[in-house]
Amino acid sequence: MTSYGRAPHRPELAGIVQRLWYVEDPGSTGLEVKLPTSTAQLLINLSGDRLSCGGADRRETVGPYALASIQTGPQVLDRTEQRRLVGVVIRPEAIGGLARLPADAIGPLAALDELWGGWAERLREVAEPAAGGAEALDRVEAELVQLARPGDGPVADxxxxxxxxxxxxxxxxxxxxxxxxxxxxxxxxxxxxxxxxSPKRYQRVLRLERVIALAREGDAGRRDWADLAITAGYYDQAHLVGDFTELTGTSPTRWFRGRPEVAFHGPLSAR
CATH class of the missing domain: 1.10.10 (Arc Repressor Mutant, subunit A)
Known part of the structure; x- marks a missing residue:
């Protein structure tokens, strides 16, 4: 697998885009689970014609470019859609402005062509012929600068x-x-x-991110969940375990037993 990521280079995007990334894994197959995170993402599939995600009881499929909004539950992803994929991590305060509609009206996966018309296809067209991840991100970022054109109004609040x-x-x-x-x-x-x-639910996602980051930093065999709970902002260990389980569909111990290589992605068996 080849992966590449970086912060935006264009100053016009500093308040909109947090990070850009590229992954190429031609042999990628199967399903994985993604835990909630505090940012939305633009996704551009360069090797297929669809993107999909879903929870336990519902699955959504759109075309090859989409806006994945912030979710408060685990999402099942198809790894075949990651064989050549560009992602743009959107700052949370810019999601509604970027989508050009209230963010709480966006589903888990919104088709970009329905939000932006032909410009969505343009993003894929500029990235597709790129020789590698660095060039693909440069091309996408140059196109995204149009979002910050003077006179269009503020995107981020x-x-x-x-x-x-x-x-x-x-x-x-x-x-x-x-x-x-x-x-x-x-x-x-x-x-x-x-x-x-809501601010309350968003704060819960922030705490989840914090405790996962802290747990990954420490000794995998000697995690003190009571101490991690207080450091991450929970009342106590029971608060951590209850919130973690509700947001992810699994317990912290079970999730980390699966030894996920990427912080918020793991095998379905970890749920």
Missing amino acids: PLVRQVIDRLRRNERIGTIGDRVGLSQSSWTRRFRTAVGL
């Missing part, structure tokens, strides 16, 4: 960026309105429009 920073610090949601100078109903509505989740 700066107030939501402030709120996300506070949620990352595990601040209580009830105190954030005083900090940003808006009523809770006002800033919560703006948050849902930009991000697609």
